[in-house]
Amino acid sequence: MAVVGSVHGGYLSSKLQTLPPVKILNTQKRSIHHRRPPTPPIFISTNLSHVNPIHLRDLYSSCNHSCHRFPNIFPDGRVEPVDVAKLRIALSHSSVVVSVFARPSLPENLNTGGDWYRKMIPLTPFSGELVGFGRAVSDNGLTASIYDVVVIPSLQGRGIGRMILQRIVRLLTNKGIYDIAALCSDEEMEFFKACGFGDDILGSTTMMYSRSGNDDDDMVKSAGRKLLMVPPLKLQRKINH
Incomplete structure (x- = not known):
């Protein structure tokens, strides 16, 4: 008969103290260790x-x-x-x-009692x-x-x-x-x-609007949460010259 619990070794007979440890208990400990905490109400x-x-x-x-x-x-x-x-x-x-x-x-004072x-x-x-x-x-x-x-x-x-x-x-x-x-x-x-989500079976990918598809348009660059309008490359060349 298997007994589940913990007992101090000093209270066991000498024969029982010489028995090797039961491996199944270690397996049970591992499963308990990885068990998900209960969900509260x-x-x-x-x-x-x-x-x-x-x-x-x-x-x-x-x-x-x-x-x-x-x-x-x-x-x-x-x-x-x-x-x-x-x-x-x-x-x-x-x-x-x-x-x-x-x-x-x-608060702790309400937990008493x-x-x-x-x-x-x-x-x-x-x-x-x-x-x-x-x-x-x-x-x-x-x-x-x-x-x-x-x-x-x-x-x-x-x-x-x-x-x-x-x-x-x-x-x-x-x-x-x-x-x-x-x-x-x-x-x-x-x-x-x-939760059941995965790659799109049609092979699509997410694209975000940036207005950088045409050099003639202003480009949007991120700076923290703000978006900065950057002049197009052609205008930058004129400014630099």
Whole structure:
């Protein structure tokens, strides 16, 4: 009969102490070590009115996530917080928003005496803390693009990001939209691949507007989050001469 538990060696008989270690216990320890932490109670909402732009800005900041392709970066490596006014406009024009709420961390003086305070108040978007978010922009007929899928660092690796992405895809496909793209960085590619995204079967690639296709036009160069208009090459030659 196998016994699961830990016993001090001094309490075992001499015969048992001489037995070699059981390898299966090491396997169990490894599986326990790599086991995903449990997901805390969460509330998932697709209601835009449940999203507070200020709280969303703070969530982006805690994840060091910027909605800009060329963000201003502080000396410590943190990105500049997104402008709340622009974020509010972006939310109002998003076709799908998915927000995730969890119970907020309580002050130490409220943790004494058990978890009764948390149990008394039901988890809702108004009593919970915004810990995850994602959105999609779509023409609501043919195509859609997914942006800004984030989860607070303390709860990453627990499947919340996958839930957000699955909910976004489900809402889009329920509308008959299957041409769904995700603009992501190299660090985010593995996450999207694990959620069913991959290279375009048509072989297309993302191209960004830069106005540099014709030397007669002004070219756009990035300088932090700002875009600078650079004179065309022909005009530069005239200026130099």
